[in-house]
Amino acid sequence: xxxxxxxxxxxxxxxxxxxxxxxxxxxxxxxxxxxxxxxxxxxxxxxxxxxxxxxxxxxxxxxxxxxxxxxxxxxxxxxxxxxxxxxxxxxxxxxxxxxxxxxxxxxxxxxxxxxxxxxxxxxxxxxxxxxxxxxxxxxxxxxxxxxxxxxxxxxxxxxxxxxxxxxxxxxxxxxxxxxxxxxxxxxxxxxxxxxxxxxxxxxxxxxxxxxxxxxxxxxxxxxxxxxxxxxxxxxxxxxxxxxxxxxxxxxxxxxxxxxxxxxxxxxxxxxxxxxxxxxxxxxxxxxxxxxxxxxxxxxxxxxxx
Amino acid sequence: xxxxxxxxxxxxxxxxxxxxxxxxxxxxxxxxxxxxxxxxxxxxxxxxxxxxxxxxxxxxxxxxxxxxxxxxxxxxxxxxxxxxxxxxxxxxxxxxxxxxxxxxxxxxxxxxxxxxxxxxxxxxxxxxxxxxxxxxxxxxxxxxxxxxxxxxxxxxxxxxxxxxxxxxxxxxxxxxxxxxxxxxxxxxxxxxxxxxxxxxxxxxxxxxxxxxxxxxxxxxxxxxxxxxxxxxxxxxxxxxxxxxxxxxxxxxxxxxxxxxxxxxxxxxxxxxxxxxxxxxxxxxxxxxxxxxxxxxxxxxxxxxxxxxxxxxxxxxxxxxxxxxxxx
Numbered sequence: 001x002x003x004x005x006x007x008x009x010x011x012x013x014x015x016x017x018x019x020x021x022x023x024x025x026x027x028x029x030x031x032x033x034x035x036x037x038x039x040x041x042x043x044x045x046x047x048x049x050x051x052x053x054x055x056x057x058x059x060x061x062x063x064x065x066x067x068x069x070x071x072x073x074x075x076x077x078x079x080x081x082x083x084x085x086x087x088x089x090x091x092x093x094x095x096x097x098x099x100x101x102x103x104x105x106x107x108x109x110x111x112x113x114x115x116x117x118x119x120x121x122x123x124x125x126x127x128x129x130x131x132x133x134x135x136x137x138x139x140x141x142x143x144x145x146x147x148x149x150x151x152x153x154x155x156x157x158x159x160x161x162x163x164x165x166x167x168x169x170x171x172x173x174x175x176x177x178x179x180x181x182x183x184x185x186x187x188x189x190x191x192x193x194x195x196x197x198x199x200x201x202x203x204x205x206x207x208x209x210x211x212x213x214x215x216x217x218x219x220x221x222x223x224x225x226x227x228x229x230x231x232x233x234x235x236x237x238x239x240x241x242x243x244x245x246x247x248x249x250x251x252x253x254x255x256x257x258x259x260x261x262x263x264x265x266x267x268x269x270x271x272x273x274x275x276x277x278x279x280x281x282x283x284x285x286x287x288x289x290x291x292x293x294x295x296x297x298x299x300x301x302x303x304x305x
Numbered sequence: 306x307x308x309x310x311x312x313x314x315x316x317x318x319x320x321x322x323x324x325x326x327x328x329x330x331x332x333x334x335x336x337x338x339x340x341x342x343x344x345x346x347x348x349x350x351x352x353x354x355x356x357x358x359x360x361x362x363x364x365x366x367x368x369x370x371x372x373x374x375x376x377x378x379x380x381x382x383x384x385x386x387x388x389x390x391x392x393x394x395x396x397x398x399x400x401x402x403x404x405x406x407x408x409x410x411x412x413x414x415x416x417x418x419x420x421x422x423x424x425x426x427x428x429x430x431x432x433x434x435x436x437x438x439x440x441x442x443x444x445x446x447x448x449x450x451x452x453x454x455x456x457x458x459x460x461x462x463x464x465x466x467x468x469x470x471x472x473x474x475x476x477x478x479x480x481x482x483x484x485x486x487x488x489x490x491x492x493x494x495x496x497x498x499x500x501x502x503x504x505x506x507x508x509x510x511x512x513x514x515x516x517x518x519x520x521x522x523x524x525x526x527x528x529x530x531x532x533x534x535x536x537x538x539x540x541x542x543x544x545x546x547x548x549x550x551x552x553x554x555x556x557x558x559x560x561x562x563x564x565x566x567x568x569x570x571x572x573x574x575x576x577x578x579x580x581x582x583x584x585x586x587x588x589x590x591x592x593x594x595x596x597x598x599x600x601x602x603x604x605x606x607x608x609x610x611x612x613x614x615x616x617x618x619x620x621x622x623x624x625x626x627x628x629x630x631x632x
Contacts, residue, residue: 093434094574095570097362097566098613099610099614102605105602105603106602106606106607107606109600222560226438226559229435230435233439237432276452280446280450283446283449284447287442295424298427299432
């Protein structure tokens with residue numbers, strides 16, 4: 001029984017981790033290439049989810065909704081980059097943190113204006129409903145497996161994009177030396193817009209996919225934004241590999257910790273105390289993990305020192 | 306600079322005048338509002354020492370604000386229920402006397418800042434921003450999931466804590482208690498900034514390597530500034546609990562850290578009165594926009610973005626008259 005539960009929770013953790021990866025890949029790219037701390041990244045997660053809910057309501061198709069989440073968030077990303085974000089690249093981190101904090105207020109309230117304060121719901125398509133037997137006695141939700149699959153697909157896609165394409169070369173060059181690639185004739189501001197829109201669309205896709213399990217509401221992006229920051233700090237800011245490993249680590253630690261820490265503590269403590277202490281520490285676990293990693297490696301697992 | 310100084314004098318005059326006017330015209334609401342500005346101003350002044358003067362961008366000052374608030378709430382919760390807080394290793398009961406609560410708040414905030422500082426100051430730049438955020442989030446989640454003191458619902462205290470011979474339940478009296486702390490904190494900050502120690506931590510903001518190269522242990526200096534900064538913000542948290550007679554995990558949330566940061570930057574960083582002006586501007590904006598539109602946060606966000614993009618150095622800089630030789 002415990003091993004089945006463990007396996008199931010492990011898969012839940014991986015599923016959570018792949019979604020975190022979609023968020024943190026964009027965040028870490030934007031920081032790596034443009035040097036921008038983008039607190040408003042969670043807003044694109046929300047915009048993606050709302051675009052998907054809107055299109056799903058109009059057409060009834062989940063797949064069109066996913067497409068809408070990608071393009072809706074990308075369009076919002078391009079607009080916001082051109083109007084506001086572009087002016088922040090040369091500023092210090094303090095201005096960036098504050099301006100993007102203000103952007104969260106603006107975007108959250110803007111979405112509430114358009115869609116109202118009530119949560120929307122996004123339905124899982126028929127053929128992904130239900131469960132799938134994986135091993136003899138383990139069954140698991142098809143939709144969650146689909147999320148893991150999509151996450152891995154996008155991770156592979158990003159890997160190919162960064163290592164094998166011309167755009168990828170420019171992105172990597174941008175991470176290394178911004179002045180040099182603009183001196184070599186690359187249109188740097190166009191590159192920045194593309195990277196920002198790419199990050200925004202990945203966040204939007206994550207928002208739509210999670211929106212189908214949870215609900216689509218204003219403010220849904222902020223909790224996951226903080227987790228995505230924890231991920232990129234653990235992985236080392238600017239490193240996509242770090243973001244992938246960090247995401248899985250955070251996803252699994254969080255899920256497993258919350259379930260098993262109270263159980264584990266019951267060995268030493270009274271059950272009632274163990275439950276309350278375990279659940280408190282369980283919810284703090286990833287922050288403890290992050291603090292520990294930063295104390296040992298102050299620039300994250302794969303960060304440049 | 307001179308215009309700014311005159312403006313600062315006017316701020317003090319207003320701080321005395323507004324609540325008195327509120328009292329005369331029997332509008333206690335304005336007294337409460339000004340009290341809120343004063344308390345949030347103290348929190349901002351605390352952060353400004355670390356962020357503005359020493360360049361330590363802490364995105365986790367909600368931790369201190371919330372700790373101060375919770376220590377106050379928990380002490381008076383036990384005093385009102387006349388339950389013991391601990392019976393081991395020594396017998397401790399709660400207290401609803403501010404003269405007992407304040408020292409405990411100051412000690413515990415300083416201790417928390419010492420621990421967070423010791424660990425976080427090993428990192429710099431973005432990593433420092435994020436690790437301070439992580440510590441605040443840790444406390445936030447702890448407060449949410451710890452059931453003894455209300456968990457997610459927060460903790461109400463039915464009576465404001467007391468001072469000997471003073472009726473703290475009277476809004477005007479409580480306002481002057483907060484104003485006393487504000488003036489004390491401004492006085493301490495001003496002394497600190499102009500002291501030789503102050504010169505060192507302001508130099509660290511400009512160029513840490515140089516300060517190191519003249520033989521100063523910058524880590525210790527930064528740690529001390531961080532502790533003083535966290536302690537002041539913790540004290541503000543204590544007053545905030547007394548103002549609302551309520552404390553909930555939301556004051557530990559990262560949005561609170563963001564808001565304290567907004568006060569500092571809105572008013573103008575590394576300006577003594579900056580956070581106070583920023584907090585006043587923020588609250589007034591919140592109130593006026595809130596009375597016109599439900600979506601006031603939209604306009605608040607817009608104003609903040611415009612401020613950062615175009616004014617850049619905060620409200621107080623608008624009152625700064627540059628001398629001829631200054632650039």
